[in-house]
Amino acid sequence: MLIQVLLILAVVLLLVFFLRHHGKSKTAASVKIGFALFMVFGVIAVLRPAELTRLANLFGVGRGTDLLLYGTVVAFGFATINTYLRFKELEYRYAKLVRAVAIQNAEKPNAEPAEH
Amino acid sequence: MSDWSDVWLVVPVYNEGAVIAEVARRAMQTFPNVVCVDDGSRDDSAAQIRTTGAHLVRHPVNLGQGAALQTGVEYARAQPGAQYFVTFDADGQHQVADVERMLKRIKSEDVDIVVGTRFRGGDTSHIPWIKRVVLRTVVALSPRTKRLGLTDAHNGLRVFNRTVAEQMSISLNGMGHASEIVEMIDRHKWRVAEEPVTILYTEYSMAKGQSLINGVNILFDTALKTGSRR
Numbered sequence: 278m279l280i281q282v283l284l285i286l287a288v289v290l291l292l293v294f295f296l297r298h299h300g301k302s303k304t305a306a307s308v309k310i311g312f313a314l315f316m317v318f319g320v321i322a323v324l325r326p327a328e329l330t331r332l333a334n335l336f337g338v339g340r341g342t343d344l345l346l347y348g349t350v351v352a353f354g355f356a357t358i359n360t361y362l363r364f365k366e367l368e369y370r371y372a373k374l375v376r377a378v379a380i381q382n383a384e385k386p387n388a389e390p391a392e393h
Numbered sequence: 394m395s396d397w398s399d400v401w402l403v404v405p406v407y408n409e410g411a412v413i414a415e416v417a418r419r420a421m422q423t424f425p426n427v428v429c430v431d432d433g434s435r436d437d438s439a440a441q442i443r444t445t446g447a448h449l450v451r452h453p454v455n456l457g458q459g460a461a462l463q464t465g466v467e468y469a470r471a472q473p474g475a476q477y478f479v480t481f482d483a484d485g486q487h488q489v490a491d492v493e494r495m496l497k498r499i500k501s502e503d504v505d506i507v508v509g510t511r512f513r514g515g516d517t518s519h520i521p522w523i524k525r526v527v528l529r530t531v532v533a534l535s536p537r538t539k540r541l542g543l544t545d546a547h548n549g550l551r552v553f554n555r556t557v558a559e560q561m562s563i564s565l566n567g568m569g570h571a572s573e574i575v576e577m578i579d580r581h582k583w584r585v586a587e588e589p590v591t592i593l594y595t596e597y598s599m600a601k602g603q604s605l606i607n608g609v610n611i612l613f614d615t616a617l618k619t620g621s622r623r
Contacts, residue, residue, distance in 0.1 A: 372460045372566050379430070379450045380468050386446040 284323045292316045308359070315352055319345075399476035400496060402427040403465030404447070405458050409483040410436035412597060416485045417445040423489050426475070428468050432461040459570030463563040470558040478558045480551045484597060487550045491590040495552040498588060505557050505583040508543065509550030509590035521594065535572070537579050543587060547571040550590050557583055569614040 292313065322329045322345050329341030338344045402420055406413050406429050413429065421427055427447040431439045433455035442449045450468050452461065462480055469475050477496060481487050487509075495507040511520055512529070520528075528547055532538050538546045551574070553561075560581050563570045578585050 368566060369564055372456050372463075375452050375454060375456055376460070376464045376467065379452050379464055380471075382451065383468060384443070384449040384451075386448060 281323050285320055288316050288319050288323075315348070318348065395493070395497075397424050397493075397496065398426070399474055400424055400426060400479060401469035401472065401475045401477070402479045402481045402492075403462060403469055404429045404481050404483050405432055405461035405465060406430060406434060406438050406442065406483040407432040407455065407458070407461070408434045408436045408438060410434065410438045410441050412485050413438055413483050414441040414445050416483055417442060417447045420481065420489055421446060423493065424479075426469070426472070428465050429483070430461040430465040430468075432456060432458070457566035458568055459563045459573070460566040462570060463561070466558055466561050470555065475558075476555055478553050478555075480549060482549045485595060486592045488591055488593070491550060491588070492552065495550070495588045495590075498586060499552050499554060502586065503584060504586040506551060506553035506578060507586050507588050508545070509548040509592075510543070510545035510587040511548060511590065511592055512544040513587055513589045520592070535575070538575055541575065541578060541585055543575065543585070545587070546575045548590065548592075550592075553583075557581075565614055567610065567614065569611045572611065572615050 322341065326341050329344060331341075333339065333341045333344035336344065338347070402424050404413075404417065404420075404427060409416075417427055417429060427445075429438075429442045429445075429447045429449055431442065431449060431451045433452045439449060439451055448468070450464055452464065465480075466478060469478055477499060479492055479496070481492065491509060495509070498504065499507050512532075528545060532544060532546060535546065549571075560583075561574075561577065563573055565573050577583070
């Protein structure tokens with residue numbers, strides 16, 4: 278089926294991109310492993326929908342696609358918070374930079390302030 | 394008149410060109426050391442500050458009031474002879490007389506930080522009722538604030554000594570810093586006292602004041618910050 282090929286291609290590309298992009302940075306190893314597992318889970322879901330449905334039933338979910346949807350929602354939430362925290366961290370560093378620049382360029386008052 | 398040469402006023406300024414010169418000049422009649430932190434204003438705030446004789450520190454970009462306060466404190470604590478620090482609003486809400494009273498307290502009593510309060514004794518009817526309700530609710534919901542015996546955690550008028558200035562590190566750039574300072578009081582075991590102060594709710598300050606909706610942002614930032622501490 279075409280959709281299977283497309284979805285798997287997308288997953289593999291995403292995985293390669295993720296690993297290459299974050300390979301050198303200090304992303305927590307557990308995040309990488311979690312992401313990789315999620316990707317594998319996605320591939321299985323595409324290839325063996327019946328297996329996924331069996332797994333879903335095990336968890337008390339009716340259909341495999343539903344299980345996939347729930348998993349995606351959780352992963353999305355996780356990714357959002359991760360991004361948010363990263364942004365905050367970046368903002369914090371940015372503030373420190375701005376602060377350093379500001380204090381370096383501080384203007385002391387003139388000996389004789391202008392009268393109005 | 395007392396000698397306040399060891400006192401530094403930290404005034405965060407964001408687009409206050411209309412009033413800042415007047416506010417700074419009036420404060421400087423009593424306090425010789427004033428540092429205005431221009432937080433990337435788009436108006437003529439910086440030019441106005443230059444006419445007053447206050448020190449001027451300019452953020453090249455806008456960061457938020459918390460960041461501006463931190464910058465001001467870092468600048469002030471590096472100045473020779475600085476012993477006491479005051480955070481003072483740029484919009485003319487705060488009274489110099491209140492600051493003097495708070496300074497006298499911090500110099501005579503065993504406290505590290507004196508925080509202004511709108512809710513200790515005195516008449517509160519001048520405070521817009523919705524603000525009153527929200528501020529009261531915030532205090533009621535925060536066990537820490539209650540434990541420390543604070544009645545008005547979001548008052549911008551604070552006086553503190555060198556110990557506090559050295560340890561102060563505000564990481565929330567926006568308006569969440571008030572709660573963050575309360576948290577620091579608790580964590581660093583600063584001895585805290587409250588002093589009743591009068592906030593002038595002028596039309597100008599009301600228009601500029603933070604919207605109550607922003608409280609949601611503050612709650613969110615504070616919650617996630619606590620969760621992410623390493």
